[in-house]
Amino acid sequence: MPVNLTAPDAAALFPVPGVRIGVAEAGVRKANRKDLTVFLLDEGSAVGGVFTQNRFCAAPVQLCRDHLQSNYGIRAMVINTGNANAGTGQDGLARARSTCVALAQALNIVPEQVLPFSTGVIMEPLPVERIQAGLPAALADASDAHWGKAAEGIMTTDTVPKAFSQRAQVGGKTVTVTGISKGAGMIRPNMATMLGFLATDACIAPALLAPLARQLAEASFNRVTIDGDTSTNDSFVVIATQKAGNAEITTLDSADGQALLSAMTEVARKLAQAIVRDGEGATKFITVRVEGGRTADECRQVAYAIAHSPLVKTAFFASDPNLGRILAAVGYAGIADLDQTGIDLYLDDVHVAVKGGRNPSYQEADGQRVMQQSEITVRVVLGRGDAADTVWTCDLSHDYVSINADYRS
Amino acid sequence: MPVNLTAPDAAALFPVPGVRIGVAEAGVRKANRKDLTVFLLDEGSAVGGVFTQNRFCAAPVQLCRDHLQSNYGIRAMVINTGNANAGTGQDGLARARSTCVALAQALNIVPEQVLPFSTGVIMEPLPVERIQAGLPAALADASDAHWGKAAEGIMTTDTVPKAFSQRAQVGGKTVTVTGISKGAGMIRPNMATMLGFLATDACIAPALLAPLARQLAEASFNRVTIDGDTSTNDSFVVIATQKAGNAEITTLDSADGQALLSAMTEVARKLAQAIVRDGEGATKFITVRVEGGRTADECRQVAYAIAHSPLVKTAFFASDPNLGRILAAVGYAGIADLDQTGIDLYLDDVHVAVKGGRNPSYQEADGQRVMQQSEITVRVVLGRGDAADTVWTCDLSHDYVSINADYRS
Secondary structure (H helix, E strand, O other): OOOOOOOOOOOOOOOOOEEEEEEEEOOOOOOOOEEEEEEEEEOOEEEEEEEEOOOOOOOOHHHHHHHHHHHOOOOEEEEEEEOOOOOOOOHHHHHHHHHHHHHHHHOOOOOHHEEEEEEEHHHHOOOOHHHHHHHHHHHHHEEEHHHHHHHHHHHOOOOOEEEEEEEEOOOOEEEHHHHHHHEEOOOOOOOOOOEEEEEEEEEHHHHHHHHHHHHHHOOOOHHOOOOOOOOOEEEEEEEEEOOOOOEEEEOOOOHHHHHHOOOOOHHHHHHHHHHHHHOOOOOEEEEEEEEOOOOOOHHHHHHHEEEEEEHHHHHHOOOOOOOHHHHHHHHOOOOOOOOOOHHHHEOOOEEEEOOOEEOOOOOHHHHHHOOOOOEEEEEEOOOOOOOOEEEEEEOOOOOHHHHHOOOOO | OOOOOOOOHHHHHOOOOOOOEEEEOOOOOOOOOOEEEEEEEEOOEEEEEEEEOOOOOHHHHHHHHHHHHHOOOOOOEEEEEEEEEOHHHHHHHHOOOOOOHHHHHOOOOOOOHEEEEEEEOOOOOOOOOHHHHHHHHHHHOOOOOOOOHHHHOOOOOOHHHHHEEEEEEEEEEEEEEEEEEEEEEEOOOOOOEEEEEEOOOEEEEEEHHHHHHHHHOOOHHHEEEOOOOOOOOOOEEEOOOOOOOOOEEEEOOOHHHHHHHHHHHHHHHHHHHHHOOOOOOOOOOOEEEEEOOOOOHEEHHHHHHHHEEEEEEEEHHOOOOOHHHHHHHHHHHOOOOOOOOOOOEOOOOOOOOEOOOOOOOOOOOHHHHOOOOOOEEEEEOOOOOEEEEEEEEEEHHHHHHHHHOOOOO
């Protein structure tokens, strides 16, 4: 059961002029399943991407990086589920490339104008022939109204499709931002991977797309964690179709740049948080905020130590205010000169620990009350500076073990 | 059910001349439970220790560090279960100190000659008065034959007491090495902590005890992980009572030093591995060996990424040869210039991946066969150097979640 997350209302997903989407059943791994999605981008669209830091990155991720660096403009994306094409060596690269070649031939563009994405089983050969055979149906399905269908088309073991949309005023024009994502563990090697696609019709200098993608990822997908595992295929792509008629944004620091960034950040963050809300076995959505650090980096380091601790996560699952576990995670987060006597801990509005020790006025009943909620904020104050950062995570339940232990059987 | 681990045979635990142990029921948290253990060391014993790196270290850990640095020789140790005296601030330090004062008075020594250890609930005040009231019974119980009883006395939610003993020839004399340990998660904040105590009657220069403790910890307790959580109270103490009559060892690099180190390493490693075998919910004992790295540090980094991955650990629980999860963990271990095309993966004798891709001759049935064993070795060859390192861990099961989610209820 996802935590406070329902399927999107297709009517609330605004089309992005310049983007058409088609979905087909290609039988990549299982029959009768929407497993092949094609994005078609009008000429002149600008595209930026952020990809997994995993050194075992998948073949399609390698091709995405190459194609984005080439001088050809990106005109299409092809996404399959059922097979990750990771851990597949040189043969995997050749298969990813031939997928791009097939789609490029159908569209009369060059293969470097296609970005490929795969998600699914690791270490199995990609069934290219099935993907190629499915392309005509996907192309025939292309429509600017298919964002909701695309959100379904990229799902693997997600329980809910994830799509959000927003409009904003930029330079006196209305621009649209619509995006989809998938993922339920940071990696799920049978049906793996976080994918995120975000499009806007805003006019923005193409050179800004890469830094824009990085900034958006930093504020969204790079702030969520379910199990600390990083997929071989994680990809986040940002598209600007340049159709909105606003004066071209040439710097993100301008008022127009900030207005667009704000709208895109809101959608990216909802997409990222939706992955946590649909996290494997999740029953609670936890915001971990660390304040009073010397740098944002050290705040994030502490937040991740809390968010990754199996003991903290099982305590949330149990609604057990066993809050020493949080202090212990702060302590082992790796800040060598951290002074425990400066640390305060809050659970929502409840002040649990003062200067490294139990708050004399803390009552376990108060902690218990907050722990029973489905949305909880852990706030740690380090007491050594003015920096802060936030990470979103979920609890660790019996279902997490069941899903990951029993999936292939 | 611990993995291939049974309670020690008391007759196989050799007394260490110069060490006497007494155990009592002090009712620290629950009645009718051996929860207070006292070690008495003859004058002239040398002691070294290694303690948690957690910045939220417990009050007794802070006192242990101080007392080991003082010029007084250590003559006694006092260990309570049921309360960790961690996250307790200045008041916790005062309570730990008064425990040392009480034992010192009874023994007519100074408080700095006492090392205190606590394990149990975090953020609760230590019930010093109950510990003090229990000391006379523990002292009256003191005997050099009580190693097995001590292994029980320091247990919290361990399911099996952990004690090993060994004799070795050092400088023409027979020396004895006997040790005990406790722990079943790296931290269990209600009944927390890894503790290890290892004693020998060998004659060895007192200045060598601190480096000896570090070397032994590096080869044993610092190579095991259950859930990646580091306790606030982890402590490992090495005692040399100087009674064996061998010529004093003045360097660990000598033949005698190596003979002693070897015997002590074997006992320390068994004690550390016993903690994994009795790991919370463990059903399998996994050896993760990483070879072919540029440095031992990077090999250990990769080994820990594998050993901490919830996805790898749940696959072992399920006996599911879902081995892409291991490759993915190698990839995100944080080695920035790792080349995936150099990496081989073995599961015991089964060669699973070659140069970053699936081994063409690998059959899933072979992987399946190994995954069903209770003891499994994962071997990763990085193909970029001659260094290697090994870490021991266990799987992640439903029982891990049950134990940690349901414990306090």
